Amino acid sequence: MTLFSHHPNDPAGSADPAxxxxxxGSADPAxxxxxxxxxxxxGFFTDTSVCIGCKACEVACKEWNAVPADALDLTGMSYDNTxxxxxxxxxxxxxxxxxxxxxxxxxxxxxxxxxxxxxxxQGSGTPPEQAPMTPxxxxxxxxxxxxxxxxxxxxxxSDVCKHCTEAACLDVCPTGSLFRTEFGTVxxxxxxxxxxxxxxxACPYGVIDQRKDDGRAWKCTMCYDRLGAGMEPxxxxxxxxxxIQYGPLDELRERxxxxxxxxxxxxxxxxxxxxxxxxxxxxxxxxxFLLLDEPETYGLPPDPIVTxxxxxxxxxxxxxxxxxLAAAAVAAFVxxxxxx
Numbered sequence: 001m002t003l004f005s006h007h008p009n010d011p012a013g014s015a016d017p018a019x020x021x022x023x024x025g026s027a028d029p030a031x032x033x034x035x036x037x038x039x040x041x042x043g044f045f046t047d048t049s050v051c052i053g054c055k056a057c058e059v060a061c062k063e064w065n066a067v068p069a070d071a072l073d074l075t076g077m078s079y080d081n082t083x084x085x086x087x088x089x090x091x092x093x094x095x096x097x098x099x100x101x102x103x104x105x106x107x108x109x110x111x112x113x114x115x116x117x118x119x120x121x122q123g124s125g126t127p128p129e130q131a132p133m134t135p136x137x138x139x140x141x142x143x144x145x146x147x148x149x150x151x152x153x154x155x156x157x158s159d160v161c162k163h164c165t166e167a168a169c170l171d172v173c174p175t176g177s178l179f180r181t182e183f184g185t186v187x188x189x190x191x192x193x194x195x196x197x198x199x200x201x202a203c204p205y206g207v208i209d210q211r212k213d214d215g216r217a218w219k220c221t222m223c224y225d226r227l228g229a230g231m232e233p234x235x236x237x238x239x240x241x242x243x244i245q246y247g248p249l250d251e252l253r254e255r256x257x258x259x260x261x262x263x264x265x266x267x268x269x270x271x272x273x274x275x276x277x278x279x280x281x282x283x284x285x286x287x288x289f290l291l292l293d294e295p296e297t298y299g300l301p302p303d304p305i306v307t308x309x310x311x312x313x314x315x316x317x318x319x320x321x322x323x324x325l326a327a328a329a330v331a332a333f334v335x336x337x338x339x340x
Contacts, residue, residue, distance in 0.1 A: 027278065029165050030184045041184035042227060044236065044244060044287035045252040046158055047259060048298075049271065051243040053093055053156035058082065060238035061091045064223060068211075084299070085159055087211040087218040091235050094298055096155040157289065157298050158235070158244055161186070161207045161220035162275055164306065165283030169199035169208055171308040177217070184249070184286055185222045193217050204282065204304040222287075249286060256290060268292065274300060281305030 030038045061067060070088045074081050078095040085092045163185045170178050170186060177193040180186060188208075195215035199208050208219040223233035231237075236246040245252060256273055263271040274295050275285030281304050295302045 028184075029180055029283075030182050033180045035182050038182040040248040040250070041286065042222070042247065043163065043184070043249040043252055043285075044160060044222070044233075044246055045256050046160070046287070046289045047243050047245065047256075048155065048157040048289060048291055049259075049263065049268075050241045051093070051156040051158060052241055053079065053095055053154065054240060055093050056238040056240060057158050057235035057244055058089070058091045058093055060234040061220070064226070064234035065090065065221070067218075085161070085207050085209070085219075087209040090160065090218070090220040092159045094155075094157050094159060096157075096293075096297060098153050098155060098293070098297075155292055155297065157291070158239075159298070159300075160235070160287050161222075162205055162282070162288070163220075163222060163286030164204075165278065165286070166306040166309075167282075168202040168204065168307040171306075172198040172202045174198065181224055181227075183222070183224075183227050185224065185227075186286075187221045187224050188217055188219055190216050190218065202307050204301060204307055252288075256288070259290060263290075281309075 028041065030041065062069065067090055068088050070082075072081070075083055078097060080093070080095045082089045082092050165184075167178075167180075167186045170180065174196060175192050175194050177189045178186060178199060179189065193216040195210065195217070197210055197215075197217070199217050200210060208217050210217055223231070223235075226233055232246045236244045245255065253276055256276055260271055260273055271290060271292055273288060274291050275282075275288030278284035283306070289298075289300075291298060291300075
C-alpha cells in the first residue's frame, strides 16, 4: 500500500495506481513507482553470526557520506558508543552481552565474582576446569557444543535502515524529499526536506531522524551515489568478515537461506532470518538480517507493520462521515424551510 509513490522526476509525489493498495510484498517496488527498465532490486544481508563489532561500517559510512561525528563517549553499559540509529548515525553496531545456555539470555551481567585480570594473565591456556568462566579455552576432550554452554557470549549486529518494500516514510512525505530509487532503495533528498518530521513517527523501526541543528531528516541512502557508479556501499566494502553483504536482493535471500540451514545443521537452533519474508507487515525489507536470538534482543520490533496501512480505510470512513453530515445538514435545512 503506497499512498503516494514518489519518483525523482515527480518531486511533489502523485497518486500512482501501480503502487497503491494491494502492492504489499511487491517484488518490484521500483517498477511500481514508474521506472521502466531498471536494475534488479539491490539490498543488504547482514549475517550477525560473523560480526566482530569492529565498527568499520560505522566509520566508512560517516567518511563517505560526510555524516557528522558524534557519540564519542561510551554509554557505560557496553562498548556501544552510538546507542542507536539516528540522523548522525546511519549505521549502528550493537553489543549485547549474554550468559548462556541458549534460551536464557540475561543482559547486564556482573563480573564481580570473577578475577578477570588473573584470567587474562593465563592467556588462551585457561585450564578446562575454568572454561565456564571464560570462552577462551573450552574443554579439550570434546568439540564446542552450542547447547549447555555456561560462558558469556557477545551478540554483535550492525543495524541500518531497512529500505522497506512498503515504506511508510514515503507515504507521508509531503515534498517528495523521500523517494524510491531505480534500485528499489529509499533515499532522502535533504535539499528539499522541509523538516516537517512526519516521517519520524511513520517509520516502524525508528530509523529516520531529524538533525538538531537544521531540523531536516537523514538516514542511510545505501550509498546511492556509489550504486549509480557500479560500486558497493561503503559499509559493505569496509566489512572485514563479510557480515554485511550487498547485492541483488533475490540472490541475497538465497544466500541467507543457505546460511541459516548451515547454522541449524550445526545446532544453532536460535538462528533466524529477520526481514527476509516478502509477506510480512512491510512487504519484506531491502536490508534484512540473520539473528542469533529474538529480534527484541537486538532492539528490533518482532512484527513490524507499515504504519500507514490503515490510512485508506480511515480516509474512506472520514469521507463517509463527512457525506453523512452534509446530508443531515441538507435534510435539516429542507425540513426547516418546509415547516415555515
